[in-house]
Amino acid sequence: MCADIVLAEDDPKQAELVRRYLERERHSVVVVPDGRDTLDLVRRRPPDLLVLDVMLPGMDGLEVCRILRAESDVPVLMLTARSTEDDLLRGLDLGADDYITKPYSPRELMARVRTLLRRTKSAAPAGGPLRVGALTVDVGRHEVAVSGTLVETTPGEFRLLEVMAAHPDQVFTRGQLLEHLHGFDRYITQRAIDVHVMNLRKKIEPAPRKPQRLLTVYGVGYKLTAGPAGEETRAP
Numbered sequence: 001m002c003a004d005i006v007l008a009e010d011d012p013k014q015a016e017l018v019r020r021y022l023e024r025e026r027h028s029v030v031v032v033p034d035g036r037d038t039l040d041l042v043r044r045r046p047p048d049l050l051v052l053d054v055m056l057p058g059m060d061g062l063e064v065c066r067i068l069r070a071e072s073d074v075p076v077l078m079l080t081a082r083s084t085e086d087d088l089l090r091g092l093d094l095g096a097d098d099y100i101t102k103p104y105s106p107r108e109l110m111a112r113v114r115t116l117l118r119r120t121k122s123a124a125p126a127g128g129p130l131r132v133g134a135l136t137v138d139v140g141r142h143e144v145a146v147s148g149t150l151v152e153t154t155p156g157e158f159r160l161l162e163v164m165a166a167h168p169d170q171v172f173t174r175g176q177l178l179e180h181l182h183g184f185d186r187y188i189t190q191r192a193i194d195v196h197v198m199n200l201r202k203k204i205e206p207a208p209r210k211p212q213r214l215l216t217v218y219g220v221g222y223k224l225t226a227g228p229a230g231e232e233t234r235a236p
Contacts, residue, residue, distance in 0.1 A: 002026045003048035003117050008038040008064070009079065010056055018051070021106045022113070035059030039067060046074050049116055051109075054080040054091070062094055069095030073142070075116050075155050079104075092195045095154045119159060130165035133226030135204060135213060137165040144204070151203045156181055160196050161204075164214075164224035173221040197222055 005022055009015040010033040022029045030047075032038045035056035042050055050068070054061040065076055078091045078099040091099050098112055129138040134147040139162055144151045153161065163180045164172060174190035181193070197216075201208040206228075213227040 002028070004028045004045075005030075005049045005051060005113070006038065006042060006047045007031045007051045008035070008056060008061065009033065009051070009053045011053075017106060018109065021110055025110060025113075027113075033057070035061065035064050039064050042068060042072070042074060046072060048075070049113065050074055050076045051113070052076055052078050052096075054078060062091060065091065065096050066094045069154060070152075073153070073155060073158075075119075077112055077116055079109075089191055089195050092156070092192050093199065097154060097156045116155075119155065130162065132165050132168045132224055133213065133228075135161075135165065135224075135227065137161050146204050153200070153203065157196050157200050157203075160193075161200065161224070164222070168224055168226065171217045171220050171223045177222070193222075 005027050007015060007018055007022070007029055009018065009031065012033075015031045015033070019029045019031055030041065032041055033056070036058040038050070038052070038056070039059065052061045052064060056064070061078060061080075065078065068074060068076070076096045076098075078096045079102060080091065080099055081102045097116055100109055100112055129136050129140075131137075136143075136145045137158075138145070142158060144153050144158065144161060159181055160177060163177065164170075174193045177193045178190055181196075197214060198208075201211050201214055204213055205211045213225060215223050215225055217223055
C-alpha cells in the first residue's frame with residue numbers, strides 16, 4: 001500500500017531514520033521540521049497520513065492537530081516524548097488517531113502506519129448507509145449525519161460509530177471497541193475510548209451531558225440506540 005506521507009519532525013537524525021523506513025515500504029515522504037510549515041503543506045496538499053511530532057518549533061504538534069482536525073479528516077499519528085496518560089489522551093482528545101511514545105522502534109512505528117493506512121483506505125462494505133434513528137453513518141462516503149445535517153468526525157470517531165451503528169443496541173465493552181479501533185496494543189488504554197465517546201456526544205447528542213443515543217452501560221461499556229422518539233430521519 002503506497003501512500004503520500006508528511007513527516008513533521010525537527011530532529012534531523014530521527015527524521016532521516018523514519019523517512020528511510022517509510023520509503024522502504026514504498027511510501028512517498030515529505031519531511032517538514034516546523035509546525036506552521038506543516039500546517040500550510042497539509043492544507044495545500046492533504047496527504048494520506050500525517051506523522052506529527054508534538055515538540056515542533058513555530059507551532060507545537062498539538063496545536064497543529066487541533067487546527068487541522070477542525071478543517072480536515074487527514075489521519076494523524078502523533079510522536080511524543082510525553083509519557084503520562086493525561087498528555088497522551090490530550091492528543092486523542094484533539095483528534096489524533098493514534099500515538100507512539102519516544103523512544104520507539106522504527107518497526108513498531110511502521111506497524112502503526114500500516115494499521116492507520118489500512119483502516120482509512122479499506123474498501124467500504126456492500127450495502128447502503130447505516131441508520132440508527134436520526135443518525136446516519138455512510139461508510140462509502142465517510143459521512144455522519146444527524147437528522148440530515150452532516151457532522152464532522154475524526155477517522156477514529158467514525159470507525160467507532162461505524163462499528164456500533166452496525167449493531168444498534170448491542171453493548172460493547174471498552175476492550176471490544178479498542179480492538180476495533182487499534183487492534184491489541186499495549187500503549188493504547190481503554191480511557192482512549194472514553195475520550196472518543198465524550199467527543200462524539202458533543203457532535204451527535206442534543207444535550208451531551210444527558211446522552212440519548214450513545215449511552216453508557218455502567219460497569220460494562222457503551223451502546224448506540226435510536227435516541228429520542230419522534231426525531232425526523234432524513235438523508236444528508
